[in-house]
Amino acid sequence: MKVLSFKNYQSLSDFAATEIANAIKNKPSLVLCLASGDTPKLTVELLVKKIKDQKIDHSAITFIGLDEWVGLPPENTGSCHYFFQSKLIEPLQLKPSQYFLFNALANDLQNECIEMDQVIDQKKGIDIMLVGIGMNGHIGFNEPGSSFNNLSHVIELDEVTKSVGKKYFTEQVELSQGITLGFKHLMNAGKVFLMANGIKKADVIKKTVDGPVTEDFPASIMQKHQNGFVLIDEEAASLLNKTA
Ligand code: F6R
Helix, strand or coil: EEEECCCCCHHHHHHHCCCCCHHHCCCCCCCEEEEECCCCCHHHHHHHHHHHHCCCCCCCEEECCCEEEHHHHCCCCCCHHHHHHHHHHHHHCCCHHHEECCCCCCHHHHHHHHHHHHHHHHCCCCCCEEECCCCCCEEEECCCCCCCEEEEEEECCCCCCHHHHHHHCCCCCCCEEEECCCCHHHHEEEEEEEEEHHHHHHEEEHHCCCCCCEEEEEHHHHHHHEEEEEEECCCCCCCCCCCC
């Protein structure tokens, strides 16, 4: 794992977007997995702009959504589905065969997990995964205590996740479970970017980078990834001893 520190949110987002755009140029059939949420917003916007401005052929990429709130319809503006649909899928006019998102309304959520794992297997794994980090150290909805050996799974949400998650919604919603890719997918991904910005993420970044590797603090798994990068702005880096 490497830590890369950037002056601000704009420059770290631009770095991530450039990395992904270049990866698509080098491998037009790139399998890309992204988190939703506040952190990757600008990266996704910049990525779409780069693909359009540079006319990068994205007709063969595969996109995989990292997670979803169980029970939320895709048209809910706080859902991960809505985020990807409005920010990536529509702007890039991805074909339905190019993207895979968990259906959080499915009667059989276990089957959703099996199908997602099969898709990832068929695509021969994820090339690039870009994730955020929760205030409890979660990645996706791999909450504290989640096994590092998980594939896709359904999970009871941590209290911190339920409380922080309210920020995505304009109305009151009942958040109780999440459906998410697991850490086996993350460890098997060719490259992983974990992004964080702002002073509020300084403590979780310190634990991610300098703390013990433990399932009690999920993001610590990044230390084990051979091609993992922690991308942070100066504020999120402020508690670290040194950064590259
Ligand atoms: C969302 C997701 C979550 C977020 C994390 C940070 O798809 O996977 O793990 O990445 O909660 O959220 P933000 O970026 O809003 O601080």
